[in-house]
Amino acid sequence: MRSIVTKAKALLILIVLLVPTNAARAAAGQPGTFQFGYGARVSLEYPALDATLRIIAETGFDWIAVDYVWHNHQPQRDTPPPWEQLDPLMQVAKEQNIAVMLSITACPPWAKGESGPSPHETTNLILTLLERYPHSLKAVELFPGPNTVQGWGSDPNPADYASLLHYIHKVLQATALNVEIIVGGLMPLLEGESAPSDMHDVDFLHGLYKAQAAAQMPVIGLRLPHPIGQPSQSHSPQGMVIRHYEEIRQVMLDNDHRCGLIWITGFSWPSDLSSDPGQNTLEQQTQWLREAYFWMSSQVYVGAAFFTPYQPNTTTSFDFACSALQSLQQQINCDKIPPPSTHREKFAPKFFTKVSLP
16 A cells, blocks of 8 residues: 655655744644634735735734635646745745635545545645645645535535545644644535535534544634624524524534634625625724624634635625725724633633533
């Protein structure tokens, strides 16, 4: 049987061992840290990407998230990763001390097995990226929307996804690499937009626990691409609300997974705000974003949240989204967003020692 860890990967082990301890410190939001991680999603295809990254850094975000569209970047097995696109982004992130999460999406046919993405090929991709970016790459989101046909690339099956998790974690433990594997992000099903074999995110998560994957799920990702209403709403008959993370948390508690974290790996403005910026002021959008972060950061089990400032399929302009981030920066700097650190530091020690919260 061919060894998973090649000579090139063995060199990565040596590099990791030689890195100073402070270079491997956990970023805000990772397991074992009390701080909430503020994140923003960017695209390699963004106009003026450098300017966007500077705005994100000035705003005080801890993380950026980038989709690694595997099929587009490496349509053939021997196609190298798009270093010419990734290198500049990773360099800016390193200079600005921003942690990076790569979201692996769209598995190419050559990297698929009988029931979905090949564990071997997926693991080799992760190791290759870590070899290139040992300092900046802190997390990998593993096939967002694995509970959907579109996200998984085949009919979703929690047991198959659990097998992938077991394989990756076994290899990473053998190489002593320090990267967070984010499960999901799970995708709530939207009425009229789901395939017949798609699974509800809560059912899929129950299936992962049944497949004995809890030990490989320190962080469960959740995507909220089209929320509606205000961040304070606990539910709505019209669709999904930001606080859907509470339903995911209940599944975790039902399976005695109290010490696990949830990351909101992607969320955007609600459709009634983003559909027509001309009828919604920058102040209104910034206020919604402020409240969304406040609600999420007030929950000790929500480790980080990644805002998507610009969506090409909406009429929200790129400049308008950047202006909202800059406006949010001013509110943060003026202490208009109450810092959640006191609350989190009070309860986090109990949380991380697997004791029930009050």
